[in-house]
Amino acid sequence: MTRARPGPGARAAARALTDTFRQHVAQTSADPLGIVVARARGSWIVDVHGRRYLDLLSGMGVSNLGHGNAAVRRACRAQLDRYLHVMVYGEFVLAAQVQLADQLTTLAGHPFEQAYFTNSGAEAIEGALKTARKHTKRAGLVAFDLGFHGDTLGALSLGGNPRYRDPFLPLLPHTTILPWCDAEALRGIDRRTAAVVIEPVQAEGGVRTADPAFLRLLRDRCTQVGALLIFDEVVTGLGRTGTLFAFEQSGIRPDLLVLAKALGGGLPLGAFLGSRTVLGTLARNPPLGHVTTFGGHPLSCAAAVAALEVLTSRRLVARAAARGRTFLAGLQQLQQAHPVIRAVRGVGLLLAIEFRSPRATRRFAAACLARGLILNWTLHRDTVVRLAPPLTISPAEIRHALDALDSALRSLRTST
Numbered sequence: 228m229t230r231a232r233p234g235p236g237a238r239a240a241a242r243a244l245t246d247t248f249r250q251h252v253a254q255t256s257a258d259p260l261g262i263v264v265a266r267a268r269g270s271w272i273v274d275v276h277g278r279r280y281l282d283l284l285s286g287m288g289v290s291n292l293g294h295g296n297a298a299v300r301r302a303c304r305a306q307l308d309r310y311l312h313v314m315v316y317g318e319f320v321l322a323a324q325v326q327l328a329d330q331l332t333t334l335a336g337h338p339f340e341q342a343y344f345t346n347s348g349a350e351a352i353e354g355a356l357k358t359a360r361k362h363t364k365r366a367g368l369v370a371f372d373l374g375f376h377g378d379t380l381g382a383l384s385l386g387g388n389p390r391y392r393d394p395f396l397p398l399l400p401h402t403t404i405l406p407w408c409d410a411e412a413l414r415g416i417d418r419r420t421a422a423v424v425i426e427p428v429q430a431e432g433g434v435r436t437a438d439p440a441f442l443r444l445l446r447d448r449c450t451q452v453g454a455l456l457i458f459d460e461v462v463t464g465l466g467r468t469g470t471l472f473a474f475e476q477s478g479i480r481p482d483l484l485v486l487a488k489a490l491g492g493g494l495p496l497g498a499f500l501g502s503r504t505v506l507g508t509l510a511r512n513p514p515l516g517h518v519t520t521f522g523g524h525p526l527s528c529a530a531a532v533a534a535l536e537v538l539t540s541r542r543l544v545a546r547a548a549a550r551g552r553t554f555l556a557g558l559q560q561l562q563q564a565h566p567v568i569r570a571v572r573g574v575g576l577l578l579a580i581e582f583r584s585p586r587a588t589r590r591f592a593a594a595c596l597a598r599g600l601i602l603n604w605t606l607h608r609d610t611v612v613r614l615a616p617p618l619t620i621s622p623a624e625i626r627h628a629l630d631a632l633d634s635a636l637r638s639l640r641t642s643t
């Protein structure tokens with residue numbers, strides 16, 4: 228790994244910036260990664276000291292095209308020159324937004340006829356929950372153990388880890404958390420249930436893939452009792468699991484599909500898709516009952532249209548499936564060589580290494596960072612490290628990652 232040598236002035240400036248970050252940017256933990264970013268391109272992030280990091284997280288599943296994709300930057304520049312914000316969501320006809328809705332609904336197919344655009348994943352989840360409640364005229368909301376749907380109050384009410392819910396109680400009433408992939412527990416979904424929310428592959432829950440047979444039973448149960456099935460594809464959407472949407476691998480279709488993260492090509496954007504009948508509930512009784520100022524911002528939508536075009540023209544979805552298989556095979560070899568690893572798993576380029584203890588997991592993540600790899604453990608499973616590199620990661624970069632992972636694992640044996 229090459230390092231440019233920053234002068235003492237540059238080092239002092241970086242220290243001062245970090246101090247101000249600590250002082251004036253509200254912190255989300257006591258130990259942020261704290262890399263002082265200078266630039267990012269492709270699979271790599273470069274800090275102000277010239278140190279290069281291979282990004283195995285893609286900014287938590289956002290940078291599916293790699294950092295700084297040229298087509299996305301061009302589309303943003305063109306949109307910047309046309310107009311930025313002109314009106315709150317839903318009033319004016321904005322070409323990039325219309326184009327994106329048209330493309331997404333075509334790609335997602337039945338029953339998705341409309342997209343409601345938001346700024347983030349959690350906001351899209353909130354919108355989907357409100358839609359379900361109003362459409363069904365029911366209150367009940369159901370989600371699953373270890374699920375993660377965002378940190379706004381409604382989304383957090385469906386979070387599957389009490390450690391993160393309890394400090395914010397009381398949350399939404401009429402919510403039920405069911406055990407993961409337990410067919411018997413589906414009896415907990417009944418005629419009081421407005422919606423059931425599930426991630427087809429739980430990301431923060433330790434990269435757990437829902438059993439397709441369970442998803443079919445879940446679909447049947449929702450249909451039987453008239454509850455809407457919501458797939459949270461904030462992480463899995465847009466190719467990460469080797470199909471454009473993960474629901475394609477399950478053989479079933481949800482009623483509402485929630486997207487965010489990679490959708491905006493690196494800009495903030497979320498969406499929930501559904502049929503005209505279901506989403507139509509937001510437009511009446513009362514009209515303007517669910518609005519957003521910045522949702523579907525023209526700049527984000529222009530970036531998203533360009534990102535979708537890159538995804539399809541470069542066949543990145545099929546590539547994610549193939550590169551995912553290569554990466555997983557490499558992880559399986561590491562598991563054989565290093566007994567500290569309990570399991571490896573994943574689908575497409577959403578992969579996981581499970582360790583035998585949280586301590587081993589933390590030491591491994593630190594050893595990886597020291598070797599220039601960006602990764603981290605999952606929020607709801609502190610023994611699982613998630614790998615979600617850009618879908619553009621090259622075979623050479625996968626080899627580089629596996630060598631560095633191997634070196635980090637070896638270091639766990641020698642250090643105490």
Ligand SMILES: Cc1ncc(COP(=O)(O)O)c(C=O)c1O
Pocket residue numbers: 287347348349350352375376377378426430431459460461462487488
């Ligand atoms: C599965 C899932 N749903 C929803 C969200 C919330 O998205 P956002 O952080 O954009 O609000 C996240 C965020 O990590 C997520 O992983």
